[in-house]
Amino acid sequence: MTARTADPRVLPLITDRWSPRSFDASAIPEADLHVILEAAGLAPSAYNQQPWRFLYARREDAHWEHFVSLLVPGNSVWAKDAGALLFVLSESTFPRPDGAKPNRSASFDAGAAWALLALQATHMGYHAHAMVGIDFPRVREELAIPEDVRVEAAVVIGRKDAPEKLPDGYREREAPSARKPVREIAVAGRFTDLPA
Numbered sequence: 001m002t003a004r005t006a007d008p009r010v011l012p013l014i015t016d017r018w019s020p021r022s023f024d025a026s027a028i029p030e031a032d033l034h035v036i037l038e039a040a041g042l043a044p045s046a047y048n049q050q051p052w053r054f055l056y057a058r059r060e061d062a063h064w065e066h067f068v069s070l071l072v073p074g075n076s077v078w079a080k081d082a083g084a085l086l087f088v089l090s091e092s093t094f095p096r097p098d099g100a101k102p103n104r105s106a107s108f109d110a111g112a113a114w115a116l117l118a119l120q121a122t123h124m125g126y127h128a129h130a131m132v133g134i135d136f137p138r139v140r141e142e143l144a145i146p147e148d149v150r151v152e153a154a155v156v157i158g159r160k161d162a163p164e165k166l167p168d169g170y171r172e173r174e175a176p177s178a179r180k181p182v183r184e185i186a187v188a189g190r191f192t193d194l195p196a
Contacts (some may be wrong), residue, residue, distance in 0.1 A: 018177070026158065026159050027059055028158065032126070051106040053091065057085050057086075058084050067087075077170075087139055090103075129155065131155075
């Protein structure tokens, strides 16, 4: 497996985090999952609104098979071996005395929560893999999600296993993916100053 490289001042926890698909089908203790979710809840958010919400199933509970069925087949084939499956949501409005107002940063804030969740999972010896390959209409309907709550993504958390257990077409991708250099993602100035 190829390791990511970065400036040595980047926290190793950040460079070590990646999203595998091969999990060992072990259960994740509820206490561990709660610590991971607590870390997610410490993310910053606009006006401290904390718009993120998480619906979860652990592999040994009554919701597991239903949650896995809400993934597209290309994800359910490997995600079924994780220890937990979560749906990440964000409340798209600010409650106000004069009526709800749109929260333009809800998705951004939920993304910050996902990042802290992934880092905490890595710190605890787990791996987390986020995906948008889900049946969005079914997730909304079958999990009773209100219209003003956005379904952002699904996340699996578990203990990594050998790539060989994955179906053909997945094994060769079972390694940390490369990242673009800073010069391709950030520039002092206008968007048009970014490289094409």
